[in-house]
Amino acid sequence: MTGLPPPAARKLGLVIDLDTCVGCHACAVACKEWNEGGAFGPLPDQDPYGAEPHGVWFNRVHTYEVQGFGPSSAGSACKLAASAPSQGAPTHPESRPSTGERPVIPDPANAMSVHFPRSCLHCETPACVTVCPTGASYKRAEDGIVLVDEDKCIGCQLCAWACPYGAREFSAKRGVMQKCTLCVDRIYNETLDEADRQPACVMACPTRARHFGDLGDPQSKVSELVAERGGYALMPELGYKPVNRYLPPRPRRAGGTKPETRPAAEPIDTAQMSPLLRWVDRVLSR
């Protein structure tokens, strides 16, 4: 089994805003593309033009519909039980719908679609590391990034079983476990412009829903964002202390004022006379 380094001050991670994620999969494909040719690639594809194409992805986006809970519960929508992943990501077994039951039919106008990007959370006490028999899975002391040393990985997949978040992907072609590296080969890469030293998914995100930084530093931008928006960790009760945070959907701005709060000063009684008449004497200027 593999030991963890002493808790470090620096905890690099992602903050993902579920309020603005439109489920476009930009992050997932940018991740795949960067890592395919990067230090931790390739991310092999099997049967790419055939009946069951599947490959290794470090980041996948799931789409759920949440039925009819109304605007007030929107903030916790992502925590609610999902119905069917309507489209989208290569489906992970855990997220498959149960097809047996028929839900109560809700008001369609209250139905929500929630897009949920999922990748390694770089836990502070990751079971995927402690369960690793060879030391291939390890957590970096200096920044908390969880990596797999492929030279030591025997492909036993214990880590995948141990991870409750489904963050690990086994490459049958390469016989090793692969996972999000937080683009460690980008973020320190001095051959890149400083502005480019960010994870590929963060660079790509078209709604700027993804943020990268040091969650161990309460003054960092990402920490402030988490504080301001009530960012939360996934399933903290399991005790693995994920570093990544999700920002919940903001409360939906539901409606305007009540009717007739602004009584119009009508020059005429529109019930009796043509409503057009009120504009007859209107003084306009061109």
Place this chain on the structure above:
Amino acid sequence: MPHAALDLNTPTADEVKTTTCYMCACRCGIRVHLKDGRVRYIDGNPKHPVNRGVICAKGSAGIKQHYSPARLSKPLLRIGERGAGEFREIEWDEALALAATWLGDIRRRNPDELAFFTGRDQSQALTGWWAQQFGTINYAAHGGFCSVNMAAAGMYTFGGSFWEFGEPDWELTKYLMLWGVAEDHDSNPIKLGLGKLKARGAKIVAINPVRTGYGAIADEWVPINPGTDGLLAGAFIHELLRTDRIDLDYLVRYTNAHHLVIRDPGAADDGLIARDAEGHALCAARARSADAGIRQDEGVVLVRAAAADISPLVIGEFTLGDGRIAVPSFQLLAERFLDEGYSPASVSARCGVEVDTIQRLARELAETAFDQSISLDQAWTDTHGRVHESMIGRPVAMHAMRGISAHSNGFHTCRTLHLLQMLLGAIDTPGSFRYQPPYPKPAPPPNRPGKSRKDNGALDGGPLGYVQSPADLLVDAEGRPRRLDRAYSWEHPLAAHGLMQSVIRNAWAGDPYRIDTLLMFMANMGWNSSMNTSETRRMLCDRDEASGGYRIPHIIYSDAYLSETVAFADLVLPDTTYLERHDCISMLDRPISDADCAADAIRQPVVEPDRDVRPFQDVLIDLGTRIGLPGLVNDDGSAKFPRGFAQYMVEHERAPGVGLLAGWRGADGSKAGVGEPNPDQIKRYVEHGCVWEARVPDAARYYKMANREYLDWAKSLGFLGSTDAIMLQLYCETLQRFRLAAQGHGPHQPPTSERERVERYFDPLPFWYASVSLPGPVDDALDKTAQARAGSARDADYPLHAITQRPMFMYHSWGSQNAWLRQITTRNYLYLHPQTAQAHAVGDGDWIWLASPLGRIRVQAKWHAATAPGTLWTWNAIGKRKGAWKLSADAPENRDGFLLNHLIDELLPPKRDSHRYANADPVTGQAAWFDLRVRIERDPSPGEAGHRIEMRKMGTAE
């Protein structure tokens, strides 16, 4: 790699080149990172004005498109039967000589025998010009199939458009209403903008039968019934008028709301704008002592409507100099929309939106526009030379796209939306919808479609343009269509983008005539870019009984990939990928500007082709040179552009000093917009990330239609021919000109059979009608009672709407063959609300039949809560044809995926004289694919997988 030796400083690439993405119509700036001569990585160019460094799923997957196994590699000549996909590889010389023979013969005989249609290409500045030089009127891109209703309604109403030609004021808007938008051309700018709105707390309302994508993050989703958006927008207008929450000062300053409309039923100028002897529009205004004009009672005078500092009247009957009566167009608008038919209570059931919701949304629009108006501390000067100390803003923005356009009532629905914007004073003000240069243009723009051929065989104008009156139509002496697709005929007079969806059917039927050659570029017209796809594929292979030859004698197709249409070509000209060629994203075509900066861009080859393929633009220039087209050859017959399109981009001048690229013109590159060709122009683009930008001056950022500084600036860059104010057309006089012709006035009148239809649909004010695709005689549908009767019969037989939505990860990207994108979705499902499903006894995951009068298709259903009950939907264009795209035979795209297109008729049911109109908007010819009505039929084995198509035999449709 052992992590002890992990090197985190490995250089990404040997070299980074910039170019422009081509995975959809968004056209983002990209950086292509090259290593060992191969593409290692593509990311967004942070300095690019379109995407500011972000990149979508398609853009990142471009690497898989570039290295796709489905790429064509050599010119192909058909050796088997058409459709069988049997070819032999030939050399380019043979291919080009053959094409030049066919084309040269046509041009000598009758240039209109060439039909040239392009797909989602971005080269229309070249392809349209080439068609003009060839002399064929039968040219268009795929706009008629896409969203011409948005373009035409916008251009005829306010000289701009939603689409990618305008944008919400992302920095200042407080309220964004999205109509029928799932994903859009302006893909990344919209996403960047939505992120800003969410951060700022602006409200987003999504009006759409389906909640996906942008709707998912909207504050409010309004699950509207398809095709009723015009009714809902009309109810908003009703409410704004009823509660007197409109911006009348904006209306009289920037629109023709105060223009007087002649009221003289039966007269040749009834419904036209009243004008003085010099042709200037008149309005009624409060009289001042100095005013000259036609005096009315009570201190009112008729004066020129465009005059400054007048106080126009918008209600009343006024007497013209000749004694006739005229009324302000605003009054006509108010009368129409104050009608009870547009009240929330009247429209609620039809739209599927509660009365309270309609009233509340109208109230929110007004409160945001007027009670939360904004004022920018920015002085500006109007076209009268008056200086305004600040810019007043109505921070309500709207954006609309396919859900509006793809109905046969889309033109008038889109116009209704623009009128709603006008009433709120919310066009090009701070916080509202904003024009992107080179827009606004005059409404409509002045370029008319070319009609006749000059001595050198070239058309006297580009094949596409904007008709202003019946005189501009392309019809023969009897009023019959001159174009193969019947665009610009009495059937579809404002068909500004042509009717691509009618081309194959009409060429096959020889109606209005036969052609010799169909030349297609990147238009998958043998599959998803056609309606009634099964039948269309048969038509492409059909032979003439008398001669034994194919009814469409020659088909030339250029594509980079083995798409479904390749199998139907006689000659295949393989194109390069977008990373292997020059391209021009031109101000003359569809530029990439945003509201604060005019911009155009190029593509440059970043890698060399490893196959025997050529850029289609080069091939087109080569072909044109071989057949001696004007503008492509010198006087001695030699090639004018021997170095191909890259040379043409730089040296060709459309007008003196105006070419395809606006940046770095002039011999030394110092001029913008207008200037002589600069031999180093492409080099300068490359040095600047392949993009050129010109910032809109600060005082010119809003009120562009009447902002002197903006209009001067736009004219200096060649965007406008004049600095006159651009008048927004609340009342569309152009439409009335067609209506008058239908009523028997003027030298150009429709044939008798067309009159009733033209009179009905060419209403100068927008109105709502259900659709033109009702079964039964179309002429009966003009009658309201018959329409209601036919409508309920249809509703009983085909009670459900079926529409498509565009997935963000494949929109416009041909993505189903992309190794990465297809892992996101390999096939589509038919989604429906659980309530709809239970009403039709459809279990989640059941295979069912979807039937329309054309036939039925077997599809797999999935429950989807975020869908309006009564509507079915699926992702667009994921289903593929077996044998195409180098997908294996058992690929889910062709095994389980499907197209709705098989069920959508390209024609309306026959009318009494047996003529069948295109299934399209009667004004613009926009394909009405969202008018589709279907029913669900149970399958005896709902658990057994497999897509199937069962079409009725031709002529047996219900």
